[in-house]
Amino acid sequence: xxxxxxxxxxxxxxxxxxxxxxxxxxxxxxxxxxxxxxxxxxxxxxxxxxxxxxxxxxxxxxxxxxxxxxxxxxxxxxxxxxxxxxxxxxxxxxxxxxxxxxxxxxxxxxxxxxxxxxxxxxxxxxxxxxxxxxxxxxxxxxxxxxxxxxxxxxxxxxxxxxxxxxxxxxxxxxxxxxxxxxxxxxxxxxxxxxxxxxxxxxxxxxxxxxxxxxxxxxxxxxxxxxxxxxxxxxxxxxxxxxxxxxxxxxxxxxxxxxxxxxxxxxxxxxxxxxxxxxxxxxxxxxxxxxxxxxxxxxxxxxxxxxxxxxxxxxxxxxxxxxxxxxxxxxxxxxxxxxxxxxxxxxxxxxxxxxxxxxxxxxxxxxxxxxxxxxxxxxxxxxxxxxxxxxxxxxxxxxxxxxxxxxxxxxxxxxxxxxxxxxxxxxxxxxxxxxxxxxxxxxxxxxxxxxxxxxxxxxxxx
Amino acid sequence: xxxxxxxxxxxxxxxxxxxxxxxxxxxxxxxxxxxxxxxxxxxxxxxxxxxxxxxxxxxxxxxxxxxxxxxxxxxxxxxxxxxxxxxxxxxxxxxxxxxxxxxxxxxxxxxxxxxxxxxxxxxxxxxxxxxxxxxxxxxxxxxxxxxxxxxxxxxxxxxxxxxxxxxxxxxxxxxxxxxxxxxxxxxxxxxxxxxxxxxxxxxxxxxxxxxxxxxxxxxxxxxxxxxxxxxxxxxxxxxxxxxxxxxxxxxxxxxxxxxx
Numbered sequence: 001x002x003x004x005x006x007x008x009x010x011x012x013x014x015x016x017x018x019x020x021x022x023x024x025x026x027x028x029x030x031x032x033x034x035x036x037x038x039x040x041x042x043x044x045x046x047x048x049x050x051x052x053x054x055x056x057x058x059x060x061x062x063x064x065x066x067x068x069x070x071x072x073x074x075x076x077x078x079x080x081x082x083x084x085x086x087x088x089x090x091x092x093x094x095x096x097x098x099x100x101x102x103x104x105x106x107x108x109x110x111x112x113x114x115x116x117x118x119x120x121x122x123x124x125x126x127x128x129x130x131x132x133x134x135x136x137x138x139x140x141x142x143x144x145x146x147x148x149x150x151x152x153x154x155x156x157x158x159x160x161x162x163x164x165x166x167x168x169x170x171x172x173x174x175x176x177x178x179x180x181x182x183x184x185x186x187x188x189x190x191x192x193x194x195x196x197x198x199x200x201x202x203x204x205x206x207x208x209x210x211x212x213x214x215x216x217x218x219x220x221x222x223x224x225x226x227x228x229x230x231x232x233x234x235x236x237x238x239x240x241x242x243x244x245x246x247x248x249x250x251x252x253x254x255x256x257x258x259x260x261x262x263x264x265x266x267x268x269x270x271x272x273x274x275x276x277x278x279x280x281x282x283x284x285x286x287x288x289x290x291x292x293x294x295x296x297x298x299x300x301x302x303x304x305x306x307x308x309x310x311x312x313x314x315x316x317x318x319x320x321x322x323x324x325x326x327x328x329x330x331x332x333x334x335x336x337x338x339x340x341x342x343x344x345x346x347x348x349x350x351x352x353x354x355x356x357x358x359x360x361x362x363x364x365x366x367x368x369x370x371x372x373x374x375x376x377x378x379x380x381x382x383x384x385x386x387x388x389x390x391x392x393x394x395x396x397x398x399x400x401x402x403x404x405x406x407x408x409x410x411x412x413x414x415x416x417x418x419x420x421x422x423x424x425x426x427x428x429x430x431x432x433x434x435x436x437x438x439x440x441x442x443x444x445x446x447x448x449x450x451x452x453x454x455x456x457x458x459x460x461x
Numbered sequence: 462x463x464x465x466x467x468x469x470x471x472x473x474x475x476x477x478x479x480x481x482x483x484x485x486x487x488x489x490x491x492x493x494x495x496x497x498x499x500x501x502x503x504x505x506x507x508x509x510x511x512x513x514x515x516x517x518x519x520x521x522x523x524x525x526x527x528x529x530x531x532x533x534x535x536x537x538x539x540x541x542x543x544x545x546x547x548x549x550x551x552x553x554x555x556x557x558x559x560x561x562x563x564x565x566x567x568x569x570x571x572x573x574x575x576x577x578x579x580x581x582x583x584x585x586x587x588x589x590x591x592x593x594x595x596x597x598x599x600x601x602x603x604x605x606x607x608x609x610x611x612x613x614x615x616x617x618x619x620x621x622x623x624x625x626x627x628x629x630x631x632x633x634x635x636x637x638x639x640x641x642x643x644x645x646x647x648x649x650x651x652x653x654x655x656x657x658x659x660x661x662x663x664x665x666x667x668x669x670x671x672x673x674x675x676x677x678x679x680x681x682x683x684x685x686x687x688x689x690x691x692x693x694x695x696x697x698x699x700x701x702x703x704x705x706x707x708x709x710x711x712x713x714x715x716x717x718x719x720x721x
Contacts, residue, residue: 403553403607406513407567407623408541408574417566421557421606 023139056087056173078434088175109145145178159190183240197251236268250278266292274301290324302426305338334370416449473522483690499687544630548620614645638675650678673705
């Protein structure tokens with residue numbers, strides 16, 4: 001059911017058909033991973049395996065209640081270009097981005113197929129993880145997406161907010177979104193991929209398995225888990241600077257598999273920030289390849305789980321050339337029966353001397369039933385390298401709670417401050433203040449930190 | 462005589478079922494500085510933690526009153542709001558929480574409790590600058606995470622700085638001199654002495670220390686010796702000198718002799 005054909009497949013040139021066919025062949029050969037697969041040891045995919053998914057359809061802006069319906073998802077104070085996908089389908093009505101002039105950097109996949117087919121073919125086929133079932137599936141189903149192509153030496157002023165909205169539906173839906181970011185030499189761009197859910201839609205145009213239209217769904221109705229299987233490819237050319245955010249704020253019905261594949265050339269500087277708040281099951285794959293001398297790569301993440309959420313982060317950092325610096329910082333806060341995984345693989349290829357790779361993963365468990373599995377893996381084939389890693393799984397420091405209370409701070413606030421400050425370390429690494437602020441708010445709301453917000457956000461001094 | 466600030470009567474406390482305090486009696490009047498000395502394991506630090514409300518210790522008997530109110534019924538934060546302050550022997554490092562945020566929360570909780578308006582950012586900063594000077598604590602240190610990466614001396618200075626910010630009626634210094642070099646000791650002591658004089662001289666101190674050295678700088682009105690969870694000897698500041706000279710052995714011998 002994962003490979004249902006969308007109603008309107010963008011017909012493409014021959015290479016595109018081949019690309020899809022090859023993806024399909026790989027996926028059929030690989031199949032969905034199981035827990036016997038080392039990279040999926042801690043994450044069961046039963047919900048996806050058993051799903052009866054249909055391809056999600058666009059909902060009109062009118063049916064959603066206009067652009068106002070998207071207001072809660074904005075980053076307040078951020079002047080951003082907005083590219084909106086509804087149920088995985090590009091919504092022209094709801095989007096607003098710089099599309100005119102030579103500096104235009106944002107286009108839909110369909111537009112790029114027409115305008116820059118050679119460029120597209122070149123980059124889409126340049127993917128580092130051939131053996132990834134979900135990425136292969138995404139390729140097989142390639143139909144919707146966004147292409148961001150930044151010309152050499154252009155510094156894109158307004159960050160690009162890629163808002164992916166899934167609307168409540170009675171049927172299980174699946175979307176395979178693709179995002180391609182090509183930052184030419186000396187350019188700079190910031191992309192925020194933001195996954196959210198909208199409960200209150202009046203209508204969906206989804207078709208159930210019997211081929212009937214399912215519409216008129218009132219608020220808060222979900223027909224079971226829905227699935228976003230997304231792939232993002234980032235190409236940072238010589239001295240380019242790319243800042244990428246993945247913000248997961250979906251409903252508790254979401255399965256979300258994200259694969260971020262990064263290719264870095266000499267002197268490039270890439271930052272990947274992930275913030276996992278929503279979703280029933282989220283797999284966050286981040287795969288940078290430092291394929292040029294003197295590259296810098298920051299991989300920063302925060303996962304905040306509650307209920308029965310499963311948040312799985314799989315890093316694979318490949319140092320292919322000398323003098324590359326990579327920094328991985330992932331932190332997790334887990335309550336209730338939430339489970340999290342962090343596996344951090346660092347591969348230093350032969351000849352990638354003077355590599356400096358750091359990795360750190362810290363987990364804060366707020367409940368006896370929460371679980372964190374953390375697994376560093378180093379594969380080093382070069383001689384002269386610096387690789388360090390560290391992982392912790394712990395609870396709130398009761399000594400610190402007593403210390404704060406002994407100064408007159410009540411217990412709930414004391415605990416809240418400690419949870420907040422633990423997570424804030426991840427947020428502080430994010431360059432965009434409006435994003436930090438929104439995520440801080442999400443953290444306070446999700447972990448019920450209440451009045452702590454005013455204390456910690458009010459006291460910026 | 463001035464009013465009674467802290468009144469400890471026949472206080473018994475244990476940890477993990479092991480009795481540590483075995484009937485402590487101590488009365489501190491407003492404006493007085495008392496010092497408790499004693500050998501290792503005598504219960505000095507237990508006393509300070511029990512007074513501050515640490516839940517690892519179980520109070521098995523006796524009473525403690527702060528300004529006439531039952532202290533043992535209060536949570537640690539209520540004790541702080543009521544005017545008690547403990548300068549920790551081992552101040553805790555709290556990564557991610559800045560001193561500024563932390564103190565702002567604490568100062569404003571206190572002000573709210575006292576029926577005062579919260580301090581705005583400017584007034585708070587002014588207060589911080591003023592109090593930081595007392596213990597020569599640089600402002601950039603204050604903006605950092607609480608005690609994180611601080612040297613031993615900086616941590617202790619930070620304790621006294623916090624004390625000055627919170628303006629308590631009753632301050633307990635738990636081995637504040639441990640780990641301090643002589644210069645840091647002077648700075649910390651002068652901060653404490655400034656606080657002793659401020660606020661109309663009504664503030665009281667309980668200085669817990671293993672060594673007499675600190676008492677050269679913070680001169681106590683009374684010195685008590687704690688042995689095996691009881692105050693076995695009290696005197697003036699000269700008792701501290703005697704202890705420094707002769708150690709604790711002679712007191713223990715005296716005790717043993719009187720018991721037979």
